[in-house]
Amino acid sequence: MHAVRNLRLCTKDCVCLFVCPTGATDTENGQIDFGKCLDGCRRCVDACPSHALSLVMDNYPSRPAKDTAVVEALMNFMEQKHREESLAKALAASAATSARAKLAKALAVSLRILAEDGAREAGYMIPQSTASKAYLEKLLAERPVVAGKQFPEAELRELLQLL
Amino acid sequence: MEYSPGPILSNLAKALEKQYRAHEAELMWKVAGYFDDFQPAPEFPDFTSLVRSLTADEAEYLEPVRQASAATENKAADRGALRAATWGGKVNAIQKSLADRYAKKGDELIEGKKLFVCEACGFMFLGDQAPDICPVCKAPALRFAAVA
Numbered sequence: 001m002h003a004v005r006n007l008r009l010c011t012k013d014c015v016c017l018f019v020c021p022t023g024a025t026d027t028e029n030g031q032i033d034f035g036k037c038l039d040g041c042r043r044c045v046d047a048c049p050s051h052a053l054s055l056v057m058d059n060y061p062s063r064p065a066k067d068t069a070v071v072e073a074l075m076n077f078m079e080q081k082h083r084e085e086s087l088a089k090a091l092a093a094s095a096a097t098s099a100r101a102k103l104a105k106a107l108a109v110s111l112r113i114l115a116e117d118g119a120r121e122a123g124y125m126i127p128q129s130t131a132s133k134a135y136l137e138k139l140l141a142e143r144p145v146v147a148g149k150q151f152p153e154a155e156l157r158e159l160l161q162l163l
Numbered sequence: 164m165e166y167s168p169g170p171i172l173s174n175l176a177k178a179l180e181k182q183y184r185a186h187e188a189e190l191m192w193k194v195a196g197y198f199d200d201f202q203p204a205p206e207f208p209d210f211t212s213l214v215r216s217l218t219a220d221e222a223e224y225l226e227p228v229r230q231a232s233a234a235t236e237n238k239a240a241d242r243g244a245l246r247a248a249t250w251g252g253k254v255n256a257i258q259k260s261l262a263d264r265y266a267k268k269g270d271e272l273i274e275g276k277k278l279f280v281c282e283a284c285g286f287m288f289l290g291d292q293a294p295d296i297c298p299v300c301k302a303p304a305l306r307f308a309a310v311a
Binding site for chain 2: 004005008031032056066067069070072073074075076077078079080081082083084085086087088089090091093094097099100102103105106107109110111112113114115116117118119120121124125126127132135136139142144146147149151152155156158159162163
């Protein structure tokens with residue numbers, strides 16, 4: 001486990017700078033240097049007066065498999081909300097007034113969030129999980145075609161290597 | 164592909180952002196973006212069919228999640244599915260109500276007001292200022308995004 005900093009909460013008291021044994025908290029971009037951070041050390045986490053630092057797992061345990069009927073119902077929900085999102089996006093693109101476009105755009109955003117929620121609960125919650133990685137492998141193998149676009153092979157390969 | 168990859172991938176990209184893995188998140192957003200037009204856009208989009216679709220969702224897509232969750236032997240493992248159906252049902256009702264009111268009142272409903280979407284649960288709010296707390300998922304005001 002390594003530390004991460006929530007920059008929204010950081011109050012620049014910088015207690016983390018002198019409690020960190022490796023200098024991982026002292027970076028230009030404000031985030032912890034994950035490469036220098038010691039596994040499970042948590043000195044900065046306990047020292048921070050603003051609770052801006054926390055620990056994140058490097059290896060997530062795989063979650064228990066869900067009932068297939070539940071997964072199917074959730075995936076159907078995701079697909080339906082995504083269909084409606086496509087409809088809302090088309091409505092926004094063809095809207096005659098800015099008010100109509102605004103509502104259609106907001107609906108598309110909201111519908112995508114519901115679709116994502118369905119996907120998350122159906123088993124694609126953690127990118128490092130076996131299910132998520134198997135899904136990325138499947139995309140790489142099947143290479144679904146989207147007209148006029150180049151398949152993001154390099155990105156997928158790099159992701160599979162990093163996760 | 165049986166299901167559209169877009170929402171699965173954008174959800175994973177958001178998960179990587181929450182883990183502060185900026186580079187991996189960027190890669191995942193690129194892969195998710197590839198699937199933006201995976202579903203062909205409807206040729207003649209109209210609000211009435213969206214309202215009809217949203218109205219049918221409660222019985223056709225949310226109730227099956229609740230029933231499958233209730234029927235499963237290992238109930239504890241499916242708290243998440245029930246939670247998603249509970250929030251999803253509330254947000255779906257709001258989406259339906261807004262689309263329905265717009266179909267009746269037209270642009271007058273939206274003009275001069277701001278539209279906010281809760282980034283945690285999808286709740287939509289029409290008004291001058293985002294609510295202090297999301298009524299559906301209790302996220303604070305900073306989680307609301309104004310749609311321009």
